[in-house]
Amino acid sequence: MRPEVPTIPVIPYGRQSIDAEDEAAVLAVLRSPLLTQGPATAAFEADLAAHVGARYCVAVANGTAALHICMAGLEMGSGEGITTPNTFVATSNAMAYVGLTPVFADIDPDTLNLSPAETEAALTLQTRLIAPVHFAGLPADMPAFQAMAADRDIRIVEDASHAIGSEYVGGGKVGDCRYSDATIFSFHPVKTITSGEGGAITTNDEGLYQRLLMLRSHGITRDPARLSDNPGPWWYEQQALGFNYRMTEMQAALGASQLRKLDRFMARRQAIVARYHQAFAGLNWLVRPPETPGQSVCQHLFVVQIDFEAIGQTRPEVMTALLDQGVGTQVHYIPVHLQPWYRQTHGTATGQYPAAERYYDRALSLPLFPAMTDADVERVITAVRALV
Template sequence: MAIPYGRQWLDEDDERAVLDTLRSDYLTQGPKIAEFEQALCDYTGARHCVVVASGTAALHLAVAALALPAGSEGITSANTFTASANSMAYCGIKPVFADIDPISYNIDPASIAARITPATRLLTPVHFAGQPAEMTAIAALAREHGLKVIEDAAHAIGSRYRDGSPVGNCRHSDATIFSFHPVKTLTTGEGGAVMTNDEALYRRMLLLRSHGITKDPALLTQNPGPWYYEMHGLGWHYRMTDMQAALGLSQLKKLDRFAARRRGIVARYNRLLAGLPWLRTPVEADGVTSCFHLYVPCIDFAALGLTRAEAMQRLLAQGIGSQVHYIPVHTQPWYRETYGYGPGDCPVAEAYYAQCLSLPLYPALTDDEVATVAAAVRSLG
């Protein structure tokens, strides 16, 4: 495919960083892990960081470490990848889906408020496509009802809230997670991180990241010798490797440049696609700064006289990849069968899904390629 919808940026600095680590004494949990965690704290302003094997692992680890009571409910967006909700189900928490704002496509605080019950314990807003959700309003709801908050910022490392501060500082939440999948703003191959300002939560996540096992002498119930370890919780193997952390450190140095290029591409798309009566370009909310993980115009396929599949096929015939983000989670078979959710539960998210189409967006995309994509989209009509 000539122009895929997403692609990582890797250069000689990244290759050298990984190769240096391959030639070192450490491949798994070595010094690069701590360096990467500290660098993420320095970038976001959060006090603590735990890097892990994936964004999904980050979500699961954060929810598990909260140790919410069985039978609790958690609220997240209907417009997200399944992991946002799955992380609750893994921990015996019932996921409840709030609808989205029709302009930003982020979770709607009013819909959250309407779904809070006495069983609600957790809110997981999703910063869709890189645009921060309305965290001031969401944090106020959490304070009012005594709820925990985990920001799903898998799309949003490099974005900024209305006050100009970086997503991930956890001023509005108990924890914030990032994903470092290859199509995200920076990559470690696979990988993720949890940011937090809560020391106790941080310590629990450190323990659970590695099987719930510790060798810390201060935590051991006995200490017969240097081989000894104890399992203090039912944890998982969610560790990141030193090779991934080395790549992440190198990528993090380029993050602001990556985000600026993404924003420039979005501005160019918006100019080139303006005026089409059957297409609505994405809108950035006043005051926030989005890293734009995705470029998602909404297309009235009925007015266009094409199905979405036909439109995607026509683009593909011109060498242009596209994707759909996301199928509303509450319509997935497992969620319908397990909790009784289904079409009609989140009508705004469902209406958005009927028209959304993600176009190519990544830092290496050239201006000429952006023009090629835009011309192909315009030719659909």
């Protein structure tokens, strides 16, 4: 039976924060001559590359498109790619798109990120790629992954869909690619900044950058330096089998406007996270996400782990009880290896990645977004503490 709609406004687990400046930026593009492949996209790419400290940036239609052409652009051939089961399906799906066999390695139960030790154990002579996901905004242990790939022909792609604004231990912004071949971002509305849909790849590899530009737009180039012939100004060449993954000018204008607010959004998220940690510190039936003293992390999700058995309630019952108080929740994520396509195609099964499965059995994401008021935050805290 479908639960009744609560009579009080629901605080969702995530939501975009759009203001008059964002609206004006999009409107200006709508009134301009170009709605695609224009100056707004190039400006957004330049701003994002400068913000994270990378040499190059390519903006695309969404985060999945970013993963796809990034992996295609690395030209790895057949083999295996390793990633975490604690993520959205797009990370491993992109491996399958480019002919790699997705392989999972278990998570570190403390950080909830891909475990370097489990990744090392999963390496084979067929491993071509490691794709760590910075879950909930906390960067994975990138120096460890870089070290294990250094003496092997293994590429590294960071899935930073959750982690724009975060910094590594020791400094450096996620996306500067000091530890990887490339980093991808997502700008879906629940992410820290949004362009509606949208994604981007940052890299310091000029060759990869040039391939990404072509793969984004049908494999076509108009660059005179790259053409095999040039009979006139109309000329273009398809030099690869590419895709139509271009970002629109409206998306780019919104993304650039949002990027200018990133520091403010980050500060508000950090304040909410600090209040949650303070309020939930004494609950012996709830495990909080890891705290990061001395490391600047822009948390995308605030995921708690609840001992449902100890409190005598199921997860659906808890979600319903919170919804009755106007608090929306979500589960991040159903382990990818438990999805039917992976079971049927790659033979994955329950029990293969016990840390990820234990985490999933207890996980619940609470509301976290910059537009939350202090009253919203206290309503969430009151509702959670009232569960027991």
